[in-house]
Amino acid sequence: MQLDDLNALVAKHVGARKKIVLRTCMSAGCMSSQADVIKKNLEAEVKAQGLEADVEVRRVGCMGFCGQGPLIGVDGLSAKEKLFEFVKPTDAPAIVGSLKGGACDVQAGNPDHPFFAKQMRIVRANGGIVDPERIEDYLAAGGYQALHQVLTEMQLAGVVEEITKSGLRGRGGAGFLTGLKWGTVAKSAGAKKYVVCNGDEGDPGAFMDRSVLESDPHLVLEGMAIAAYAVGADQGFLYVRAEYPLAIARLQTAIKQAKQLGLLGGGIFESPFNFNVDIRIGAGAFVCGEETALMASVEGKRGTPRPRPPFPAESGLWGCPTLINNVETFANITAIINRGGAWYAGIGTEKSKGTKVFALTGKIRNNGLIEVPMGIPLRQIVEEMGGGAPAGGQIKSVQTGGPSGGCIPAAYLDTPVDYESLTKLGSIMGSGGMVVMDDATNMVEIAKFYMEFCMEESCGKCIPCRTGTAQMFHLLEKITQRRGTARDLAKLEELCDMVRHTSLCGLGQTAPNPVASTLKFFRAEYEALLQPDPHGPRANGSVKTAEAVTP
Amino acid sequence: MAAKTLIIDGKEVSAEEGATVLQVARDNGVKLPTLCHLEGVYDVGACRLCLVEIAGTTKLLPACTTKISEGMRITTDSDRLRKYRRMTIELLFAERNHVCAVCVSNGHCELQTLAYSLGMDHVRYDYIFPKWNVDLTHRMFGMDHNRCILCTRCVRVCWHIEGAGTKNVAGRGATSKIISDLNQPWGDSESCTECGKCVMACPTGALFNKGTTTGEMEHDRDKLEFIVNAREKQQWLP
Numbered sequence: 001m002q003l004d005d006l007n008a009l010v011a012k013h014v015g016a017r018k019k020i021v022l023r024t025c026m027s028a029g030c031m032s033s034q035a036d037v038i039k040k041n042l043e044a045e046v047k048a049q050g051l052e053a054d055v056e057v058r059r060v061g062c063m064g065f066c067g068q069g070p071l072i073g074v075d076g077l078s079a080k081e082k083l084f085e086f087v088k089p090t091d092a093p094a095i096v097g098s099l100k101g102g103a104c105d106v107q108a109g110n111p112d113h114p115f116f117a118k119q120m121r122i123v124r125a126n127g128g129i130v131d132p133e134r135i136e137d138y139l140a141a142g143g144y145q146a147l148h149q150v151l152t153e154m155q156l157a158g159v160v161e162e163i164t165k166s167g168l169r170g171r172g173g174a175g176f177l178t179g180l181k182w183g184t185v186a187k188s189a190g191a192k193k194y195v196v197c198n199g200d201e202g203d204p205g206a207f208m209d210r211s212v213l214e215s216d217p218h219l220v221l222e223g224m225a226i227a228a229y230a231v232g233a234d235q236g237f238l239y240v241r242a243e244y245p246l247a248i249a250r251l252q253t254a255i256k257q258a259k260q261l262g263l264l265g266g267g268i269f270e271s272p273f274n275f276n277v278d279i280r281i282g283a284g285a286f287v288c289g290e291e292t293a294l295m296a297s298v299e300g301k302r303g304t305p306r307p308r309p310p311f312p313a314e315s316g317l318w319g320c321p322t323l324i325n326n327v328e329t330f331a332n333i334t335a336i337i338n339r340g341g342a343w344y345a346g347i348g349t350e351k352s353k354g355t356k357v358f359a360l361t362g363k364i365r366n367n368g369l370i371e372v373p374m375g376i377p378l379r380q381i382v383e384e385m386g387g388g389a390p391a392g393g394q395i396k397s398v399q400t401g402g403p404s405g406g407c408i409p410a411a412y413l414d415t416p417v418d419y420e421s422l423t424k425l426g427s428i429m430g431s432g433g434m435v436v437m438d439d440a441t442n443m444v445e446i447a448k449f450y451m452e453f454c455m456e457e458s459c460g461k462c463i464p465c466r467t468g469t470a471q472m473f474h475l476l477e478k479i480t481q482r483r484g485t486a487r488d489l490a491k492l493e494e495l496c497d498m499v500r501h502t503s504l505c506g507l508g509q510t511a512p513n514p515v516a517s518t519l520k521f522f523r524a525e526y527e528a529l530l531q532p533d534p535h536g537p538r539a540n541g542s543v544k545t546a547e548a549v550t551p
Numbered sequence: 552m553a554a555k556t557l558i559i560d561g562k563e564v565s566a567e568e569g570a571t572v573l574q575v576a577r578d579n580g581v582k583l584p585t586l587c588h589l590e591g592v593y594d595v596g597a598c599r600l601c602l603v604e605i606a607g608t609t610k611l612l613p614a615c616t617t618k619i620s621e622g623m624r625i626t627t628d629s630d631r632l633r634k635y636r637r638m639t640i641e642l643l644f645a646e647r648n649h650v651c652a653v654c655v656s657n658g659h660c661e662l663q664t665l666a667y668s669l670g671m672d673h674v675r676y677d678y679i680f681p682k683w684n685v686d687l688t689h690r691m692f693g694m695d696h697n698r699c700i701l702c703t704r705c706v707r708v709c710w711h712i713e714g715a716g717t718k719n720v721a722g723r724g725a726t727s728k729i730i731s732d733l734n735q736p737w738g739d740s741e742s743c744t745e746c747g748k749c750v751m752a753c754p755t756g757a758l759f760n761k762g763t764t765t766g767e768m769e770h771d772r773d774k775l776e777f778i779v780n781a782r783e784k785q786q787w788l789p
């Protein structure tokens with residue numbers, strides 16, 4: 001298909017739109033509260049009240065304010081959008097009635113709430129607006145224009161250059177410079193190359209990638225296609241965990257529709273560029289989000305990491321150069337192509353560019369998904385957007401980075417959210433989980449929770465992670481049950497150091513972070529639990545070396 | 552192939568491009584502890600005992616999977632490395648049930664030898680004492696999961712030297728387990744060729760030839776009686 005044909009299709013689609021649109025969130029959060037029934041009821045009610053000519057009910061993706069869901073947005077009624085919160089299936093008559101000026105006691109949301117107003121939506125620009133199951137909607141929002149531009153107007157190197165200029169860093173956790181990675185894959189010699197999208201998202205409390213895939217699947221596909229063109233790949237894999245059935249179904253639909261329009265597959269936009277995407281479904285092991293384990297899993301092997309180097313950019317899937325990026329990383333690409341790397345680099349801080357999506361959860365008034373510019377102070381997110389702790393509580397700490405991250409104490413709420421600042425505090429940006437904890441939280445229990453997670457999710461390949469996490473969990477259990485001594489605490493700290501420095505992959509290397517960061521800021525809570533040592537003060541925490549003991 | 556020069560523990564050495572740090576260390580008489588490495592099969596870098604310090608990177612790298620490069624400066628022995636190695640061995644002893652005194656491998660076990668050489672005089676971690684079983688269903692071999700350190704040497708020889716593909720790893724983390732076929736009793740395995748390579752490869756007493764385990768030796772008293780009867784009573788039939 002040529003661009004003109006595509007534009008004609010879009011014009012037809014837009015022309016058929018009705019005056020008033022009832023946008024019904026049908027992402028997993030609201031779906032769990034019967035959003036599908038709500039949509040059906042709204043459609044029936046529009047018919048019953050004779051408004052079919054003017055009103056359409058549209059399925060949309062996540063609007064972000066999931067804690068207030070199910071959500072309905074109304075466009076075209078007044079200058080400003082209207083929002084309904086906590087909608088029940090029985091609310092349909094009142095909502096539709098209100099379009100004609102009828103009374104309606106469904107809770108109205110405030111689109112000017114800081115939760116929305118402080119956001120900057122690039123990745124989630126279409127979330128809650130387009131129908132994720134209709135490619136026409138995505139096209140009408142400017143979709144696939146970036147791919148067309150890349151294929152017709154840009155050199156391979158030009159694309160990489162634009163991404164490099166943007167300063168975009170990988171959103172999967174480590175924050176590696178995306179342009180640099182693309183450049184390495186582009187330069188790697190090999191007739192066959194692959195592009196892989198990492199949608200494994202296994203951090204407890206994280207649902208950013210799921211939401212992007214459910215709400216705007218084409219955005220990710222287009223980003224992957226641009227990447228494939230830039231690095232010289234013709235095959236892509238989208239790795240999604242089996243726990244995300246809705247995301248998988250929408251991706252399947254999206255791939256089918258894109259193929260029908262010639263936007264994926266052979267000869268895209270009637271150019272010589274071919275790109276196919278296949279979905280691979282993960283079985284839900286956290287470690288399969290680690291890139292080498294993920295690739296083993298795609299190849300049909302047991303998902304365990306392998307030492308790097310070689311990095312996937314040189315030797316990835318089936319030994320071929322492979323580009324692997326996170327869902328959110330790919331979701332940033334079209335905006336960078338459309339508006340330029342320089343524009344993107346203008347957002348954020350010196351070393352952290354653009355925006356970041358966070359899943360804001362925990363002891364906080366407003367739960368949901370937010371996209372904020374890098375560098376925003378943590379306090380604005382937690383207090384203004386999140387509305388602080390629910391009645392009676394006080395914020396004690398904010399956890400970022402999940403099991404690989406740490407707990408930032410309330411005293412540091414003025415820290416800007418960027419890669420370096422969070423790392424300096426012993427936490428990490430991570431993939432976007434942000435769990436707020438109030439003063440009723442026991443920090444040692446939190447550390448134990450994450451350690452248990454790592455212990456259970458360790459693949460078991462390397463000794464420090466497999467059995468070091470088990471011993472650390474055991475020590476934490478001893479301490480929380482008031483059976484631990486100062487010597488146990490010393491052992492715990494020694495294991496933190498050892499597991500961090502000797503484990504094979506990132507899971508083990510970062511597993512001690514929650515313990516280390518709570519020890520750094522909340523050490524007194526650990527010490528308050530310790531018991532006197534029955535063996536007296538004999539400090540025996542240190543290890544003898546071979547020199548000291550001759551066998 | 553081009554030769555590369557590098558420095559290993561302060562000594563300048565040369566080696567062929569493509570060699571691993573471990574190969575170069577061994578070629579030059581530098582001792583490095585290893586457990587998952589086995590000559591003849593590919594390396595997986597899993598046990599982390601061969602970790603070395605390399606100038607220019609803060610990461611410790613496994614000697615068995617790290618390729619040498621020109622001018623590399625490698626340190627294979629330091630207080631820190633010794634401490635980590637000893638902790639690794641201690642963790643292994645606490646993980647499953649390693650009771651050397653009654654083990655088939657007592658006296659010729661790689662784990663035991665390493666513990667001696669690393670000066671492990673006691674284990675500071677609490678023993679986990681997990682419950683593991685022993686698979687004695689195979690006609691010729693046995694597998695004692697209590698002694699397994701999950702080095703996967705058996706799996707690699709089974710797949711890549713014998714080509715049978717019987718052995719595999721199932722499960723995750725500390726509950727990982729070496730299995731035969733689809734987690735069947737070894738004796739029921741249809742793919743096992745009974746070649747015994749896994750037994751040869753195992754560094755501990757986890758895999759063994761039947762009839763050699765502690766307590767399995769039977770004193771054949773009847774034979775004595777037979778000989779005495781034959782000699783004294785000229786009775787040749789039992």
Ligand SMILES: Cc1cc2nc3c(=O)[nH]c(=O)nc-3n(C[C@H](O)[C@H](O)[C@H](O)COP(=O)(O)O)c2cc1C
Binds near residue numbers: 170201324506
């Ligand atoms: C234990 C572990 C789990 C990971 N899980 C994910 C994940 O769920 N999603 C993801 O994108 N990256 C994950 N990563 C990071 C990937 O290994 C890899 O760095 C990332 O996909 C690269 O993409 P990026 O450059 O766009 O961030 C994980 C890493 C580790 C060590």
Ligand code: SF4
Binds near residue numbers: 508509
């Ligand atoms: S660090 Fe943990 S998850 Fe990673 S390879 Fe080692 S055992 Fe597996």
Ligand code: SF4
Binds near residue numbers: 702704749753
């Ligand atoms: S059975 Fe032996 S060779 Fe196989 S993984 Fe266990 S210790 Fe290693």
Ligand code: FES
Binds near residue numbers: 063
């Ligand atoms: S799932 Fe409906 S608003 Fe997020």
Ligand code: FES
Binds near residue numbers: 585598
């Ligand atoms: S021998 Fe190198 S990691 Fe085990």
